[in-house]
Amino acid sequence: MMIHGFSFLSLSASLVLPWALTGLVQGEKITESLVRDVRQSFTVQEMPLPSRKLISAVSTATTYYVSGQGNDKNSGLTTSSAFRTIQRAADLTDPGDTVLIMNGVYKNSGNAGSVVNIERSGNAKAWIRYKAYPGDSPKIQHNTWSGIGLSNGVSYIEINGLEVIGNNANVTLAYALNQKWNSSNRLTNGTCISVEGRVNAVHHINILNNKVHDCGGAGISVMGADYVKVDNNTVFNTSWYSVYGCSGISFLKSYNSDNNRGYKMFVTNNRVYNNRMYIPWIGAGKITDGNGIIVDVSKLSQGGSYRGRTLIANNITYWNGGSGIHAHDSEHVDIVNNTAYGNGQTSSLKKGQIYAGYSSDVKIFNNIISAYPGQKANSNMKNTNVTYDYNLYTKGAEITVMGPHDIIGDPQFVNPSNGDFRLKANSAAINKGYYWKDLKTDYAGKPRSAGRYDIGAYEHQ
Template sequence: MIHGFGFLSLSASLVLPWALTGLVQGERITESLVKDVRQSPTDQVMPLPSRKLISQSSTATTYYVSGSGNDKNSGRTTSSAFRTIQRAANLTNPGDKVLIMNGEYKNTGGSGSVVSIRRSGRANAWIKYQAYPGHFPKIRHDTWNGILLSNGVSYIEIDGLEVIGNNANITLSYALSQKTNGSNPRTNGTCISIDGRNSSVRYINILNNKVNNCGGGGISVISADYVKIDNNTVFNNAWYSMYGTSGISFLKSRNSDNNQGYKMFVTRNRVYNNRNYVPWIQRGNITDGNGIIVDLSKQGANGAYRGRTLIANNITYRNGGSGIHAHESEHIDIVNNTAYLNQQSPELSKKGQLYAGYSNDVKIFNNIVYGVAGKNVNSSYMNKNVTYNYNLYPNGAVIDAKARGANDIIADPQFQNAPNGDFRLKGTSPAINRGYYWNDLKTDHAGNPRPAGGAYDIGAYEIR
């Protein structure tokens, strides 16, 4: 297999002047194109912030956006709200907040994004885009991105929005007819793109959002650093793109400093029904559609990525590829997740619900791994220093011998109601108090304390 980061080689008619494809050779997952006019980046060295406390300056401004607003308004009150989020985004300064009220926010004309965020906050003054309390705004698009963060932007938080793609307007037959058309945003668009290829993007929080029905990726993180993806619901993405996309993906993470501690966080997300129906252009077959993937961090944008990535307390189910997938990556902890009946794509059978391949320094502990009959529940291929242990597998599971841990449990996990998406444990579950004490993980999928009893429970939920 050839592993690298190249650009799409197509006829001149498909060359896009503003978009990098980010295609990678080999078994991997990339994200759909980013198509926006680029501006000159401002790339400053930022001090390391506290991820627990985000303060604002005393001169911070709150802008309001409403589906019934007007961009000629001041945007300073609910009664004088802007109509577009972009209008507010063009005005923000460090510490500002954008509160978004009910309404649908769509791309217009030839715009490549509904919202393109290019203005940065500071370590002690993040810029926040939030749903107005009690409101449920929707960003709906048929272009390259619902929300794009690029050009060196930093200290940005996106909280409580719904981003909806174009899948409802696409048929599989149409998507297959476009399987070599890299310039079609209707099939290749991504919901939320964090794109640091042009200039380092870092310190980004994506929290409590609903991300769905994008033909390309759900949440795509390319060549970035210090990104937190927490408590999002990500579903029905990656269906129609030619780029082999997934629900949540990290590709070629970038070092913005020498910190070797946790810098990337994928926690408490519910990720389901993300899969590929269209072959990846460089392989000509179905390769991805994973729930969560960390891809090619060994080949980071400026050298092998040195920071650690924590993937914890996620629920991944009925995705086309793996529930959680690490390919040619390192320094990853996959802890206390629940992976259930992934590998729905018939073309994919060997990688498993949890997979690590060509990777190094990966720990896979305390996960419930419930597989499809006849397919591997896990897989460990061409790895170094990758450890599986304290995981629970159902009776009859096909377990890769290289991925078997001394403290694994073979038993029915006893979910409350898995067919209807309830993966909490019954009080008699063998997963209770049988996990490894993972000191860095203090809460579960619901935000409840870990451990609740004498030891950690296995899986995304802590019961007692």
């Protein structure tokens, strides 16, 4: 819900940090491919020689290495001369460069706003990539505003295969409640990955294959950005202790960097669970969010309502405090082939497992919406042109909106208590979905049926 918490600024409940502190939070961007930066060859005529000698100068991209056993006085150019901090590499990158991060625990130093603050951009033909070294499992652990921060208009950045751990293990609920009016406490309010574009808009960011958890604030927060892909991440145990209304994955006030009206924002193939608020949002004095995934107030984007489309597909969201997935005060959103189970763990949040509110041009198709008996499956608050169809609802759930091809049935999950939401052979979801031409594979990367899709994140194999 949109809540007006401050006299000078209308803020969404998914806002992670105060406007005054945006300088401490960094946005982040990522891409899917590395293109070498190859400059044109040139010729030099040497006089008075009778012939011309062709001299080629080729500049290739640089790979930097970071290791828990490294040293920032090293060159960073080989595994044996690796840097110790990711920031050292981030301060050197040029378009096309790759930072390979080896095993180690990487922490913020002193009062730094993040473990790594990314402000140097790639370009459309040469992204900058931050990746786990092949076979390694590096950990970014922090007790500050963000583990990884991207800001200052940064673009064409990829974050891939990292684990980001927040400060929840060092915070008690009693301490957090004592700090519920303290908006400047980085111990309780820190975000795992922060894409901050509200001052200088960021664009072309890919956040892929990361494990993100135990941050007092949001898991992955994207604010004032365009062309962002959040794909195949696992996000859990976030949003617990912040005084801001946070969620596992949140997109706030997406930014129009161009007039493209096609898909530009992607939240796909993520597993998002046990994200919830225990501390009231400071702007409203009550718990408002703790959702799995939210697209928030895109109608109030910089330069007017966000014009691009957002695709939320093949996600598994369960046991979150608020909704599994919802669009609030937003438009041009497609919520397709997701599985939502047992969300709404916060008893005061009763709007549904998957829903849209105060929104327009939203399509909610092919989702398994599994609510407890008597719990709301969906809702329809002041929407225009919001369509629910080809969804499966579980028996006993309260269904506010029922599309013409929606069904009530048993999804027959393999083992939901252990987070296994694959379908058994007798599932009511099999072959009951709509063919969504822009979605060819399921959560596991398996091809969708050429005919009728199965409902939910998994296609039965």
